[in-house]
Amino acid sequence: MVQSSKLWTKDFIIIFLINFFTHVVFYLLMVMIAVYTATKFHTNQSVAGLATGIFVLASLIARIFAGKYLDRLGRKRMLIGSLSIFTVSMLLHIVVDDLYVLFIIRFIQGAMHGCITTAAGTISAELIPDDRRGEGTGYYATSMNIAMAFGPFLGIFLYEHASFTTVFVVGSIVAVVDLLVSCFLKVPEPKGMEEPRKGFHGRDFIEPKAIPISIVIFLIAIAYSSLLSFLTQYAKEIHLVSVSSFFFIVYAIALIITRPFTGKWFDQFGANRVNYPLLILTIMGFFTLSIAQTGLVFLLSAVLIGIGYGTLISNFQAIAIQESPSHRKSLSTSTFFMFLDLSNGIGPYIVGILVTFMSFKALYGTVTVWILICLIVYHFVYGKNAKKVSN
Structure with a gap:
């Protein structure tokens, strides 16, 4: 061994x-x-x-x-x-x-x-x-x-x-x-550096091989922005304001407890065997949130989203680095977080537009479908071509 x-x-x-x-x-x-x-x-x-x-x-x-x-x-x-x-x-x-x-x-x-x-x-x-x-x-x-x-x-x-x-x-x-x-x-x-080139070149600012997985996190983070922007208002709508303040604490606890396992599984079994279940957990989490009527169900959604979305961020970052040349880790890291920042910036506005046309309950139902679409996007941009890990 x-x-x-x-x-x-x-x-x-x-x-x-x-x-x-x-x-x-x-x-x-x-x-x-x-x-x-x-x-x-x-x-x-x-x-x-x-x-x-x-x-x-x-x-x-x-x-x-x-x-x-x-x-x-x-x-x-x-x-x-x-x-x-x-x-x-x-x-x-x-x-x-x-x-x-x-x-x-x-x-x-x-x-x-x-x-x-x-x-x-x-x-x-x-x-x-x-x-x-x-x-x-x-x-x-x-x-x-x-x-x-x-x-x-x-x-x-x-x-x-x-x-x-x-x-x-x-x-x-x-x-x-x-x-x-x-x-x-x-x-x-x-470990190794490229010689600086004269003029403007896109590859000097963005790592192309990190873009596919960064697009996926960009799309999923738009869905997550609905929590940052409207979770409190949704909690008022379903009369669970007293419980809502614990949502992100439960989210973090669930993520921290499962972190020692999920990271090792990623290395041992490969990205797909971990990421597909995490995407499904995220879908289940937002669906649970959309039907929540009690504090227990509301916080259960925090557990599912915390494990699912919270772990996906680090897994996708690891993929961005793995897919890129070793001497371009700085660019792959900045590329990944540029997409994440962009999503955090425009996500609340996109979700805000949706809220004008539907209730908060319908919003989180829509977000559930959106993340299902993200799972399909993940499959085509990375999942179906991912290298398998031999056990």
Whole structure:
């Protein structure tokens, strides 16, 4: 029996923590910034929403260039430099007193978030042994999943018991810790680099082999955006508001509990044997949500979606890296997250249009059918040609 390579090295633990702290700050602000903008500057909701939207837009733009220049500038240099600016922009939230200055700060911080996550994702891909690619990518993604549950909880808790200033101060402390931890990271040298070419070339910004699986996550993430945008309103419609606050906590717990198994299965049995059941679980999760009448059924949908969609993100990222040349991991990582960012940016608007024509219950029924279509798309763009793993 061949012994598997070591995964939990010092540097992998550090990059895990960097990803966690970065996303704690991200989600801490994500749930509070629109409320803060509307309250502080007396704006309407559409203007307040720009404080969130401009962050996502900047992150997307930054990824386009980060993937190309990451190895040329140096992975650790880009990571620490971006974290430094990210931390300063977080501190500036405490003292900002002008709406347009806030938008500029949010844009800068969003751009740095795109650079940080591209650099960290690429470094993690280099640190994860090839024979534990699915497992390692899954664990790395878990750091974001934990932050997704902890960040919003922390932000809302601080706002309810203190003030907006306290939220920003705590976010700044987390950002400073994030920066300090990154200084202890030893970054492996990239395995081979392409010679820089003159002029504009699409391959300098996007990895073509990562596009097919990135398209699938783009389509599925549009469906997931319906949860971020309208879950609370749906819970009001079916009289389950008291339970809705636990949805993403249950989502994260279900994902964390199953992560040690799903990652190993991905490496042992191959992508298809794991991803097809995960897609079916996601379909079942949204269908369960669409028929929920009790708190138990409502939270059961969180379990199914957490295991299904939550695991698919890391699995698809692992596929994007596997399908790409080893010396283009930075571009495959940025390509994958560019599609994910784009979906997170436009998804709420697409779903918002649908809501004007149907009830929330019908919306989640429609989303169920949409993910079934995504399963078919997955089969044709990747599944039917995926390499089989011999046992």
